[in-house]
Amino acid sequence: MTFPEFLSTYITIDDDIRSFLNTQTEKISVKKGTVISDQNTLNRKVYFVEKGLLRSFYFEKGKDITTNFYPENSILANKDTIFEKIPPRHSIEATEDSEIVFFRYSKMEELCETSLILFNS
Template identity: 45%
Template sequence: MKLLDQISKYIKPDAVTEDFFRNETQTRIFAKGELLSHQNTHNRNVYYMENGLARTYYFEKGKDITTNFYSEGKSFGSIDTIFNNVPSIYNIETLEESTVTFCDYKKLEELCSVSLTSANFSRFLLGNLMAQMSKRISSLQHMTAKEKYAQLLEENPNIILRAPLGMIASYLGISQETLSRIRSEI
């Protein structure tokens, strides 16, 4: 199981943790364009991308705005629902056929209450997610369009080849025309 292999890079899973990931998670292949989570719903699943690509997006003034991409090895979910128990404003959509492992967050919380190893790993993951969100907010507020594109190339070069340019432009907070101009300059 790829997820357990990934976790083993950071912690030595105890027997309870290994049992949980073998018995309480599901792995499924989703078709390109399939929605894993719909806006205005309470989806408390957490996902791990084994293979493929997905994005989170919302609608604003008739346009869909991409907020994040998730490729191999990334964890994701409807954070607003998971932590605030409100209907999500986001959709999560596969951009390629994707193999995804997932489980209900409530079950993951239960695991953390009986396994110190899992609780520590959960804190580690949440810390990384917070750091990523902080970096994303900072880039949107303080970087030029060219700097944001360069950062995306550095951190996720495969996204440029795998996601439509319109989605990449909305993720960067720029128009598709601006993205085309930047790409021609680099």
């Protein structure tokens, strides 16, 4: 499922949202093992997994600790950075070749200020 298809199951895609999807989102292909967000590095991006599998993890006492898996049609972000503006405790890595759509959270905040559909959702 594409990101616009996923969104349309929850909200009506109006002109403001369509414009956001066309101008503020980016699609990337990543190989298995690629870290798309590093622990302790500010990253205010929101990710949608169109294809593949991602995981969040952190290191503690030399061990790699997986905290969650994100299959296709999942949305994820480093909540520490987005909501508290502090470096995240977790990294995000592709556990298989993946297709990911992402956007900057600040751009979505701007959209929420003008989009009645998102504001009322």
